[in-house]
Amino acid sequence: xxxxxxxxxxxxxxxxxxxxxxxxxxxxxxxxxxxxxxxxxxxxxxxxxxxxxxxxxxxxxxxxxxxxxxxxxxxxxxxxxxxxxxxxxxxxxxxxxxxxxxxxxxxxxxxxxxxxxxxxxxxxxxxxxxxxxxxxxxxxxxxxxxxxxxxxxxxxxxxxxxxxxxxxxxxxxxxxxxxxxxxxxxxxxxxxxxxxxxxxxxxxxxxxxxxxxxxxxxxxxxxxxxxxxxxxxxxxxxxxxxxxxxxxxxxxxxxxxxxxxxxxxxxxxxxxxxxxxxxxxxxxxxxxxxxxxxxxxxxxxxxxxxxxxxxxxxxxxxxxxxxxxxxxxxxxxxxxxxxxxxxxxxxxxxxxxxxxxxxxxxxxxxxxxx
Numbered sequence: 001x002x003x004x005x006x007x008x009x010x011x012x013x014x015x016x017x018x019x020x021x022x023x024x025x026x027x028x029x030x031x032x033x034x035x036x037x038x039x040x041x042x043x044x045x046x047x048x049x050x051x052x053x054x055x056x057x058x059x060x061x062x063x064x065x066x067x068x069x070x071x072x073x074x075x076x077x078x079x080x081x082x083x084x085x086x087x088x089x090x091x092x093x094x095x096x097x098x099x100x101x102x103x104x105x106x107x108x109x110x111x112x113x114x115x116x117x118x119x120x121x122x123x124x125x126x127x128x129x130x131x132x133x134x135x136x137x138x139x140x141x142x143x144x145x146x147x148x149x150x151x152x153x154x155x156x157x158x159x160x161x162x163x164x165x166x167x168x169x170x171x172x173x174x175x176x177x178x179x180x181x182x183x184x185x186x187x188x189x190x191x192x193x194x195x196x197x198x199x200x201x202x203x204x205x206x207x208x209x210x211x212x213x214x215x216x217x218x219x220x221x222x223x224x225x226x227x228x229x230x231x232x233x234x235x236x237x238x239x240x241x242x243x244x245x246x247x248x249x250x251x252x253x254x255x256x257x258x259x260x261x262x263x264x265x266x267x268x269x270x271x272x273x274x275x276x277x278x279x280x281x282x283x284x285x286x287x288x289x290x291x292x293x294x295x296x297x298x299x300x301x302x303x304x305x306x307x308x309x310x311x312x313x314x315x316x317x318x319x320x321x322x323x324x325x326x327x328x329x330x331x332x333x334x335x336x337x338x339x340x341x342x343x344x345x346x347x348x349x350x351x352x353x354x355x356x357x358x359x360x361x362x363x364x365x366x367x368x369x370x
Contacts, residue, residue: 023197032062050192059181066177069197071146076102078139081187088178093119096173105137115172118267124296124325124353125259133166150202151175167206211256217360218258219279223249224265227272230348237307262354274348277356283336284365290333293358294326298348303334304341314350326355
């Protein structure tokens with residue numbers, strides 16, 4: 001084993017200290033802040049000069065951030081709200097976000113990392129380990145939040161933690177330089193002591209590990225249509241006049257969890273808020289196979305043009321606490337013919353995440369075609 005000489009250690013520490021000396025304190029009084037509305041003010045709260053902001057957003061246009069550290073103090077009341085920090089912001093509809101849920105203090109979903117694609121937050125697709133963790137908040141007091149971001153990974157600390165509360169092994173958006181900002185929804189938030197250190201030399205405490213492999217039988221690639229009207233397509237179904245030949249299609253690979261985030265591909269509209277996601281199967285003969293799948297928010301499943309299943313996983317549709325998160329919670333039995341079979345899923349989005357995933361546990365006599 002080779003020992004590292006003390007001089008080299010000192011040099012490495014000096015270089016790291018130099019990188020972190022790039023920290024920039026950003027005042028909320030700066031004219032380079034752009035606000036989404038006029039419901040904000042500068043005030044003093046419990047000894048801190050701060051920004052008081054009611055529901056809305058603000059973007060700092062004086063700095064670009066890709067890797068490094070973002071830290072700030074936050075204070076809010078024990079009310080239902082979602083207050084977060086935005087980074088690597090491309091525009092008003094595309095960015096990374098980490099936000100706090102005061103009303104879920106102590107619960108597994110007390111906070112949330114989510115990407116935003118084409119204006120759609122994906123919290124129903126990204127939950128559990130790697131996206132959030134329980135935390136007991138202090139209300140109407142100052143708390144310190146720190147994000148440490150390096151390429152596709154991130155650590156999140158609250159107050160005086162020595163170890164990260166949340167480790168995100170894969171940020172979902174492409175690594176890019178972008179703006180930072182803040183959002184709050186449903187109630188006010190106070191923000192103070194913002195400090196940003198843009199540097200590619202930042203060090204994460206969490207050891208990088210290889211991401212899990214897809215489970216055998218997972219649908220790894222889907223063909224996704226342009227956005228369509230659910231009502232129009234179902235009318236074609238009722239008249240047995242389905243015609244997909246005029247639709248534009250894109251091929252999309254799933255994430256390591258098996259989930260396909262449909263918001264990556266197309267912006268939805270009020271009139272067109274659905275896509276068809278499809279894949280092909282080759283079967284050795286006539287047989288029935290169970291497809292386990294998840295979706296958000298509504299789905300219609302077709303096998304060789306025949307509608308087999310319809311489901312609704314929309315937020316709060318089953319009871320007032322129902323979240324509509326995605327998972328392999330549903331099963332449909334596919335009547336397959338010998339040779340090629342086409343499976344379509346018409347996936348409609350309402351709120352909180354637009355996605356689909358599928359897998360077969362029994363692949364005997366079956367092949368998913370590329």
